[in-house]
Amino acid sequence: MGRVKIARKSTFIDMTAMSDVTVLLLTFFMLTSTFLAKEPATVVTPPSVSEEKVQETNFVQVLVSPEGKVWLTMNNDTSANWSNERMRMALLDKVSEIYNESHKNKVSFTPQQKLTFSKLGAFGVPLSQMGEFLDLAGNTTTSTQADKWLQGESENPKHITGIPIDDNKDENRPNEFQMWMKALRQTDNEILAGAIKDGTGVAIKADQNTSYGTMHRVMDNLQTIHMNKFTLLTALKAGE
Amino acid sequence: MAEVQQNDGGGKGKNHQKKMTIRVDFTPMVDMNMLLITFFMLCTTMIKSQTLNIALPSNEKVDNVENMSQASADDAITIILDAKRKTGSMVPDTVNGKVVNEVYYFDGKPLNGEAVTNESVAANNNLQKAEFLADEVNGQGIPQARGIRKIIQERNKEVLKKLEEYKKQFRDGKIDQAKYDELAKQVRKDENLKKPVIIIKSTPEASYGALVEILDEMQINSISKYQIDNMEKVDSLMLIDYQNRHHK
Numbered sequence: 001m002g003r004v005k006i007a008r009k010s011t012f013i014d015m016t017a018m019s020d021v022t023v024l025l026l027t028f029f030m031l032t033s034t035f036l037a038k039e040p041a042t043v044v045t046p047p048s049v050s051e052e053k054v055q056e057t058n059f060v061q062v063l064v065s066p067e068g069k070v071w072l073t074m075n076n077d078t079s080a081n082w083s084n085e086r087m088r089m090a091l092l093d094k095v096s097e098i099y100n101e102s103h104k105n106k107v108s109f110t111p112q113q114k115l116t117f118s119k120l121g122a123f124g125v126p127l128s129q130m131g132e133f134l135d136l137a138g139n140t141t142t143s144t145q146a147d148k149w150l151q152g153e154s155e156n157p158k159h160i161t162g163i164p165i166d167d168n169k170d171e172n173r174p175n176e177f178q179m180w181m182k183a184l185r186q187t188d189n190e191i192l193a194g195a196i197k198d199g200t201g202v203a204i205k206a207d208q209n210t211s212y213g214t215m216h217r218v219m220d221n222l223q224t225i226h227m228n229k230f231t232l233l234t235a236l237k238a239g240e
Numbered sequence: 241m242a243e244v245q246q247n248d249g250g251g252k253g254k255n256h257q258k259k260m261t262i263r264v265d266f267t268p269m270v271d272m273n274m275l276l277i278t279f280f281m282l283c284t285t286m287i288k289s290q291t292l293n294i295a296l297p298s299n300e301k302v303d304n305v306e307n308m309s310q311a312s313a314d315d316a317i318t319i320i321l322d323a324k325r326k327t328g329s330m331v332p333d334t335v336n337g338k339v340v341n342e343v344y345y346f347d348g349k350p351l352n353g354e355a356v357t358n359e360s361v362a363a364n365n366n367l368q369k370a371e372f373l374a375d376e377v378n379g380q381g382i383p384q385a386r387g388i389r390k391i392i393q394e395r396n397k398e399v400l401k402k403l404e405e406y407k408k409q410f411r412d413g414k415i416d417q418a419k420y421d422e423l424a425k426q427v428r429k430d431e432n433l434k435k436p437v438i439i440i441k442s443t444p445e446a447s448y449g450a451l452v453e454i455l456d457e458m459q460i461n462s463i464s465k466y467q468i469d470n471m472e473k474v475d476s477l478m479l480i481d482y483q484n485r486h487h488k
Contacts, residue, residue, distance in 0.1 A: 012263065018270045019266045022274055029280035033280050047452075048290060203291060205289075208338065208452070209338065209447050210448040212443065216442075228296045229296075
């Protein structure tokens with residue numbers, strides 16, 4: 001008597017709408033995301049008020065670690081004739097040509113090694129060890145060793161990390177870093193050569209705590225081979 | 241929405257089938273999507289890195305001479321960056337993992353050639369110390385420049401005053417952005433205005449962050465003539481002399 005009958009309601013929530021939204025969001029993030037390229041050294045770029053955005057393509061990034069080690073990364077316009085692969089192949093040919101002009105121990109690379117080089121991200125080992133490095137990087141079982149080498153954590157003490165750089169001021173006897181930079185200008189890629197001339201072709205990325213002495217060496221090296229214009233990568237300054 | 245109703249024509253036939261509702265539970269699907277979104281959100285880099293363009297003077301000395309001769313003694317100001325460190329130590333002080341930098345400046349041209357000796361430098365040392373400081377908002381809510389920025393602003397006030405006038409016109413809607421940019425460019429190039437020539441030098445110990453910071457100051461204060469130069473003997477002597485006198 002007097003018992004109120006409570007209607008049984010289903011607790012089932014329709015998730016279809018929710019699923020639609022999440023799929024849309026997912027699509028958005030998948031399309032916009034650019035993955036962070038793996039870099040051999042983690043650096044915190046200095047804050048700056050400059051609002052100029054970093055160029056997207058056609059530049060070479062010079063990564064400088066606080067210890068003064070140097071790596072290079074190519075960023076080419078993939079839509080143009082010069083894909084990253086093609087550019088890197090041409091670069092390796094050119095740099096070995098320049099190297100062999102002044103060194104008794106000539107370097108040469110097998111087609112397989114060249115192919116491996118064309119697929120690398122950042123690179124930075126002395127040219128004399130490049131062959132060995134590429135052999136390691138080309139083999140899937142040993143590629144982690146190559147990564148470690150690039151980060152300076154190789155178990156083999158003979159493995160040198162970073163492109164050799166010194167205080168050389170003689171344009172006619174370039175060090176290896178200068179050879180690489182020269183080679184970049186001398187490939188047939190005129191878009192990149194033009195960008196280097198304008199100053200947008202070379203971007204230096206370094207940690208804010210890197211000593212000026214270290215940075216000065218890199219800049220001096222570029223100045224010696226008449227690359228007076230370049231850009232510095234910075235982060236947006238909060239506040240101001 | 242996530243259900244499909246099956247209707248078998250009113251159940252007239254003998255094979256009376258039960259009305260069936262097929263519901264698909266989308267909850268796991270949403271869960272999975274959320275996980276994927278989280279993954280992509282964390283991996284993505286939305287903020288693009290900023291850049292700062294710099295042009296170093298050419299190594300050929302010819303260009304340099306021309307450049308420097310334009311700078312008369314009273315227009316020139318030299319800024320020297322150094323890392324803060326304890327007396328006698330080479331390791332820079334850090335705050336929150338960031339190297340603390342000091343900035344020194346002096347007006348005019350330093351002694352050169354034969355005149356550079358410890359004694360003459362000490363006697364003519366006009367080196368002064370400043371700091372990197374952000375603007376401070378005063379009582380009226382107007383930001384006030386402090387530290388090295390104030391010093392640079394003071395030297396470049398003629399240019400900044402002109403720029404401020406145009407900026408006001410732009411804000412009042414009298415001129416558009418393109419016109420403002422053009423006028424601003426003219427002001428920066430105007431030879432009749434008194435403009436400082438800033439020479440930036442840095443000790444090897446100062447951090448790269450300080451260099452970027454001082455280049456920022458050039459941009460903030462619309463300095464059109466500045467250059468990055470190498471430390472010379474006289475600069476080091478002045479710095480050491482200053483530090484000896486003040487770090488007691």
